[in-house]
Amino acid sequence: MRGDDRLTRGRGRYTADLHVDGCLEAAFVRSPVPHADLLGIDTTAARDMPGVAAVLTADDLTDVGDVPTMFGTDDSPPWRPLAADRVRHEGEAVAMVVADDRYRAEDAAAAVRLDLRRRPGHAAPGRAGRTDRLYPDHDDLALEKEFGPPVADATWTNAHIVIDSRYRQQLLAPTSLEARAILVEPGALLTVHCSHQYPHGLRTGIAGAFGLAEDDVRVIVPDAGGAFGSKSPTYPEYLAVVAAARRLQRPVRWIEDRTEALTSASRGRGQDQHVRLAADADGRILAIDLQVDADIGAHPLGAALPGQTALAASEAYAVGEVHATFRSWFTTTAPTYAYRGAGRPEAAYAVERAVDELAAALHLDPAELRRRNFVREFPYDTPTGRRYDSGDYAACLDRCLELLEPDRWRGARERPTGVGIACYVERSGGEPGILEEYGSVTVDPSGFTARVGTSSTGQPHHTVFAQLVADRLGVPADTVDLVEGDTGEVPEGHGTFASRSTQMGGAALAGAADALVDEARAQAADRWGLTADDVAWDKGVLRAGTRELPVAELAPLHAEHRFTSPPAFPYGSYGAVVEIDPELGAVHLLRLVAVDDYGTVLDHTATHGQTLGSIAQGLGQVLIEGVVLDDEGATVMPDGLLDYLLPTAAEMPRDLRVDETAVPAPDNPLGVKGAGEAGCIGVPPAVVNAVADAIRPLGGDPARLRMPLTPQVVWEALGGERSDGEGRG
């Protein structure tokens, strides 16, 4: 595995590893408070410090355009690369020091003085408690949308049972191993090296902000150490670094450190959810209503993303009435944006927790209740506007139960034990606008070069895509080179997110390979005075009768394909067995089962790795992670990764059973669906449902379970604090 082998041996070459002569290093001065008027910035002392090339503030960037947003609002307030007269979240960049090394840049940054007048901060979504708008000309409600017709009043009143639950999706820090990183070389061709998921998008963003033609900007993605959705925007810091490089006519690099990443980079999730289910006495779900209030942060980077949650409100169920709304609220916190799953984990959690509460209330087996409600006919149009493409949800759940063995854990056990399941349907490939991808295959005398508009941030594209093209052409994989992540080499593309790379990019490459074969046959036919139908492609050799011609002799030969399709809908069933330490409230995973359907799988090693990594991040959300802020949005636990705890290999369950079913995607020529996000969608509701199952017989209150399920949360759900003072334990 050429691509992965290099990375796993520590031979990757990341933005911080690039050597560029004369390169300066940037450090940012950031707001220490969540909300304040910025009355003045004194950079005098900093400018005179050793090694300092420049100190830039908003006043120096007036000719730079606003920060673009991918999922913003139609009427977004202007977002400046450096805050001008007000800071709206802790960690917002207000000045940038450029020096000959990072140490001196930070020394000078520490000497910049900010004159701030505090304003009240608001970290929670919703209108309550607000005394001060973030933007004078914009309401704090940034965006509001509705999906599906409202559920009829009669449905609620006539239902046998209504489940009414509220959940919180805590803010998570995406925390890729490599944080944000950019190196900009000025010149007639502005060259930007950036750890990024969407190089063509970054090119558009930079060109737009600086009034350049796209051809005057080249974005190259070196090896990138993870992204998880957080590396697709054109961040304000990137525009500031470009501005400094252009102004100084020197290369400038910024490597984000962990402290910056945890306080000022985008975060994921961040929703208050209210979900209601109506059902009949047999557990048939009659209606789902999902209301989301999202804390989107101080800038509308991801204002529209909660729409992904609303659109997914049907999950795996054929329910007649489904209504979902979201309201995105400005908050004095760092922007909330895409994080692995980006809206789908939130939906699956709300619906699957509520479905489990429904099963408990009706004393029905949670698996049986789900079976009674599954979508079984495809395509299926959900009331909120999705068209599910294909699947066999019941078969997937059955396989999950085989591996989970729910009955094995019942009966007398030393400690309270619970079993939980969750099913999900998600959307892969993206939304209109990015449901297209470019691929090309070129023949030169040395072999084949494939180009595609996706951009690996650690995924094994070099292995999977080279093999895909090689298989399509019938040639050895080591004769195919893959080029991606460079706008100078690949003319167009939409990058790697939304689990789209193989689904969209793979299909584009397959189409390009097929087009290359057709073109080669046509050219050989011309040479031989035949028609293309008379010429066969045989493992890189054109043949007609006794005539043969290696394709390299037709070089240069080039074929392109632009693939478009509707999104695909992968799905899965997850199961968890947990044991509770009833004295401490600690949750131990005894078994975790993941059965996902990614359509046709091209490379099981690759999908297995995606599943495992996403499971780890799901375990992070449900048991460990969470950004802790005070009511105004100030960081409460500031000690980096000592405070923001992450799952590691040691936190993975020893009994982890991963399997796949494979119902092909009908709209994809390879049959593939996306595979990047499953685990973080399925794991949280499965684990919380298992903990709920464990504590119910003890008189515990599942409504008090909130993520992360710290020992204290479980202890309190078991009534811990009530027993306090009257004989503990």
Add this chain to the structure above:
Amino acid sequence: MKPAPFEYATPTTLDEAIALLATPGARVIAGGQSLLQDLRWRRTSASVLVDLARIDELRGVHDDGARVRIGARVRHVDLERGAVGGPLGRLLAATAGWIAHPPVRSRGTMVGSLCFAHPSSEWCGLAAGLDAAVELVSVRGRREVPVAEFLRDSFATTAAADELATAVLVPTLPDGTRVGVVESRRTHASYAHVAAVAARVPDGGSRLGLAGAAPTGTRAHAAEAALARGEDPGAAAAEHDADPREHPHASIPYTRHVAGVLVRRALQEAA
């Protein structure tokens, strides 16, 4: 983040080191597992970092029969691997195994942990529970301070700025002493929430130390007394020995409760 500029010195004798520490703003570095982090966060600064790495006098452990002297260069991993013998050595080894993860244990030192005085430090809980003492040396002389006096508050000791902690002196445990250490924490590599250390001395009662239950490591006197009276040591520890501060993931009632549970479990382990 990068630290502010500092000088760096590598003395080879104790006398050189304490002379350097008379410089205003001088700081000692041993394993650097906590200090470097604080320097990078610019929460602290140093005019000169005095590195103990080349001072042979600070190496090794010495058992004089009554106390074991653990030098300032002795790392967690040395104790984990059995640098000290007998029941005390077993307790030190078991405790060291709970500290962070192997890379940290291969550099960090026991004396350094006492000087950093993190409230959740396993070593602070053990040293307080066993009535250890810290040896401090400066150009003004040498003194010995009981750990209960040395640990002033979270991240604060009573050592003067120019004093070098050269060793910790831990009373030995008689043969036949049974030991236990248990800990609650959120991930395998995170700081302890609460740790409890127990030593049951034959005919001599029990010694109990707590970390994470109060601003500093503490000896659980009330739990020891309750045990001697045949009462529940856990309830006594929760009510009297624990003095926790509010934490986003651990309320005061919860931490008190956990201190009680862990005292009972440490004693069970030492049974």
